[in-house]
Amino acid sequence: MRVTNARNLHGHVTQELGVRIVSGQLRPGEILPREETLAEQMAVSRTALREAMRVLSAKGLVEARPKVGTRVRDERYWHQLDADVLAWRCASMPPADFVEKLVQMREIFEPAAAALAARRCDASQLKEIELAYLAMEASRNSDEWAVADLQFHEAVLIATNNELMSSLFSVVETALGSFFVQSARKSGDFKYSLPYHRQVFDAIRRKQPEVARRAMQQMIVDARANMTGKRRTRKSA
Amino acid sequence: MRVTNARNLHGHVTQELGVRIVSGQLRPGEILPREETLAEQMAVSRTALREAMRVLSAKGLVEARPKVGTRVRDERYWHQLDADVLAWRCASMPPADFVEKLVQMREIFEPAAAALAARRCDASQLKEIELAYLAMEASRNSDEWAVADLQFHEAVLIATNNELMSSLFSVVETALGSFFVQSARKSGDFKYSLPYHRQVFDAIRRKQPEVARRAMQQMIVDARANMTGKRRTRKSA
DNA sequence: TCTGAGCATATTGTATGATTATATAGACGC
């Protein structure tokens, strides 16, 4: 999930400030200390701090102007689909309703992606999906399962041949990764969703978009039911 | 559409290099000149160049390592959903199939968004949708129309109360903005899609998710047909 | 009193030079 490289100093600074902002410790509208003092507080040079600020600015989190200072921007300007912003959000104890929003996104584009994949994927992409499926089948514990599961869904998204779609993987799916495990654990049998995946894979292989769509839809609805414990939405959600 | 602030020098540099990379003028795997010489070529200081590099790196376009230099990363690592990356892509004469991908995204999440909005939106959000609709109705030329049209779709996305969803607006919709105009022009009457918008608005107001979904779906299918001139996909696309 | 031009000032923006850390490749010994 980590995108911003924390090996570098400015990477650390970026994360540190990013988390503070996204978690709400620094509120929108608030003006940060001036570069010199902030750099001193964080024990880095102004250069490193500024490079971090540039990144945060590119993510829509802050806005800097001469004389007035650097201000935390309103949430509506944040690049919510940025992997870092999302990760920082997840790091700061995501409230249940945020997870819900992620799931909501999945419910929307994953079935559509399955349908697209059934139409458009080539042989090698299909092979990738199969490999992931076989890995799920062969998994011996829930950790192995989780890895293969993510691999499967990524392969499906890539098979759409729409890079915007696949980008949603690194954003939404990865953020949900930990919850997949959770979902698998709650059901007792971590392989409980294997038949669904089989259906999706088969439908894509046979070039049956609508079948693939429905299978994926059912899978997700079921996963949600498992996660939330009881709540179950209608199929149209 | 512009996100990266081009007022600043590093903003210019970011855009300049970003376009060069996304347009393919600088190819993945290629290693850029060292900071000193590149800064010299662009007639800026190393400071400005580095801040630009930091941003490009955050967008997944480049990767810098000591001793080896700064390398353009493979396309699969690019943050395709980043507004700048998208804008740069559109700036460099997007091939028709890329526009097609954008439309594909729209087809997937806009109907879903309309359904969500019908379920979840509050009074003030509904008011925003109405205002946008009225503005479309009152528009006297295709430019006014285009603005109001975008406003309408943004209002719908915001009314989902899912900020991930609304973020898709600034990304996908804005990129498509120019094509809306195109679509409206081709049809002769730029207000041709007003009835569709009315249907969507009414359905949301009456809390009819499925009606809203279908209306939005028809609108988009129609817009695509108008844009591509003839091609028409089945409703399930 | 109100208005507007202009000046003072605080803060970010840009530039430069020096030093440090790091990864690569080549030399050297085994």
Next chain:
DNA sequence: GCGTCTATATAATCATACAATATGCTCAGA
């Protein structure tokens, strides 16, 4: 041939100086 050590090129970090730019205040003039 193979690993280790060293040289070196490059980015990373730091420190400092100066420029550009908003903001708000002062003060002249109506």
